[in-house]
Amino acid sequence: MTPPLRIGQIGYAFxxxxxxxxxxTAHRFFDLDRTPELxxxxxxxxxxxxxxxxxxxxxxAETDWRRLIERDDIDVIDxxxxxxxxxxxxxxxxxxxxxxxxxxxxxxxxxxxxxxADAAAAAADGxxxxxxxxxxxxxxxLALARQLVQEGRVGDIRHVRAQYLQDWLSNADAPLxxxxxxxxAGSGSLGDIGAHSIDAAQFxxxxxxxxxxxxxxxxxxSRPLGGxxxxxxxxxxxxxPRGPVTVDDAALxxxxxxxxxxxxxxxxxxxxxxxxxxxxxxxxxxGSVAFDFExxxxxxxxxxxxxxxxxxFRTINVTEPVHPxxxxxxxxxxxLGYDHLFTNQAADFIRCIxxxxxxxxxxxxxxxxxxxxxxxxxxxxxxxxWSTVSEPTPTKDD
Ligand code: SOE
Numbered sequence: 001m002t003p004p005l006r007i008g009q010i011g012y013a014f015x016x017x018x019x020x021x022x023x024x025t026a027h028r029f030f031d032l033d034r035t036p037e038l039x040x041x042x043x044x045x046x047x048x049x050x051x052x053x054x055x056x057x058x059x060x061a062e063t064d065w066r067r068l069i070e071r072d073d074i075d076v077i078d079x080x081x082x083x084x085x086x087x088x089x090x091x092x093x094x095x096x097x098x099x100x101x102x103x104x105x106x107x108x109x110x111x112x113x114x115x116x117a118d119a120a121a122a123a124a125d126g127x128x129x130x131x132x133x134x135x136x137x138x139x140x141x142l143a144l145a146r147q148l149v150q151e152g153r154v155g156d157i158r159h160v161r162a163q164y165l166q167d168w169l170s171n172a173d174a175p176l177x178x179x180x181x182x183x184x185a186g187s188g189s190l191g192d193i194g195a196h197s198i199d200a201a202q203f204x205x206x207x208x209x210x211x212x213x214x215x216x217x218x219x220x221x222s223r224p225l226g227g228x229x230x231x232x233x234x235x236x237x238x239x240x241p242r243g244p245v246t247v248d249d250a251a252l253x254x255x256x257x258x259x260x261x262x263x264x265x266x267x268x269x270x271x272x273x274x275x276x277x278x279x280x281x282x283x284x285x286x287g288s289v290a291f292d293f294e295x296x297x298x299x300x301x302x303x304x305x306x307x308x309x310x311x312x313f314r315t316i317n318v319t320e321p322v323h324p325x326x327x328x329x330x331x332x333x334x335x336l337g338y339d340h341l342f343t344n345q346a347a348d349f350i351r352c353i354x355x356x357x358x359x360x361x362x363x364x365x366x367x368x369x370x371x372x373x374x375x376x377x378x379x380x381x382x383x384x385x386w387s388t389v390s391e392p393t394p395t396k397d398d
Contacts (some may be wrong), residue, residue, distance in 0.1 A: 011080030020056035022342035055373030087112035101116035106366035108186030118350035132366035138344035143324035155286030160263035165274035175236030188247030194267030207259035214253035
């Protein structure tokens with residue numbers, strides 16, 4: 001009987017809850033050589049961490065991640081904290097011989113991401129593995145889109161169109177949370193959700209972003225203090241003291257890829273009505289694929305080689321047993337949800353650990369995403385890129 005894989009997880013907010021669910025379910029739906037054991041949950045406040053450990057099924061609660069890393073009865077460290085702590089925890093864990101799963105984006109800077117990738121490369125030599133939690137890769141429809149590209153069904157890729165549209169900050173009185181603090185989060189919509197689009201675009205196309213031209217915008221520059229520091233959105237006290245928003249509310253950028261494609265990316269938390277519209281469309285010389293997470297069990301596919309007069313986008317119902325991950329879940333047509341991405345992710349991570357393979361996305365993959373984020377911020381900082389329209393703006397009488 002192989003020993004369990006004993007998990008120590010740091011953080012229990014939205015991502016911590018999703019990861020806890022994934023560790024509880026992975027071995028129940030995937031045939032894994034080792035069973036994940038929810039050993040220790042780490043949080044800052046003892047009472048809240050004890051309550052979260054009981055709620056999410058963890059055997060112990062701890063308030064110091066360093067003690068977790070010192071323990072020889074912990075095999076995996078799962079980092080579900082804001083980005084400012086990722087590098088310190090991950091590097092210490094890898095150097096202590098612990099496998100590491102780290103939420104995205106990998107870090108708050110390229111320098112930290114590079115240090116993490118270097119630590120992961122050194123640890124891999126000793127059979128210790130690291131993966132970054134770009135969970136949308138585990139969506140069956142996006143994995144199928146990648147397969148279609150790899151099979152040549154899309155042909156030479158010309159366009160990549162990626163949007164990640166949320167609206168939980170549309171209300172100017174939504175409270176100031178850690179995601180709006182550059183020191184904690186590194187950036188705003190760009191790193192939080194734009195990073196998903198960058199990774200998904202590179203995953204599906206197999207091409208890497210090499211250059212960008214960008215704009216960042218902050219619509220609401222201060223927000224009520226004292227709100228729910230871990231939630232998404234909500235409404236603070238409109239008359240409460242306000243603190244500064246130090247990150248972008250929206251990020252727009254065009255991109256060049258090393259395979260010749262050009263791309264357009266949009267990430268915002270102000271697209272009122274779009275709750276979690278993570279969208280990707282790829283147009284090639286032979287076909288196109290289009291995905292919208294708000295219809296996550298479908299993939300739109302246009303086959304340009306179909307008979308003339310019989311062409312059109314078809315909806316592939318990505319719930320067939322032949323599709324990625326779906327055979328592990330429900331019968332055809334029943335579909336998966338957001339949580340399944342995390343269980344699929346945990347299962348892939350555990351399989352790679354037990355088989356001694358590099359999990360993907362690796363920290364090196366995630367470093368490449370971090371480099372794109374940095375390039376976007378550098379481009380956006382150069383206001384000289386804008387070309388002002390010469391004609392005067394029309395007056396109200398025009
Ligand atoms: C907030 O924008 C967030 O929770 C992201 O941090 C997650 O990565 C994304 O999956 C859902 O939205």
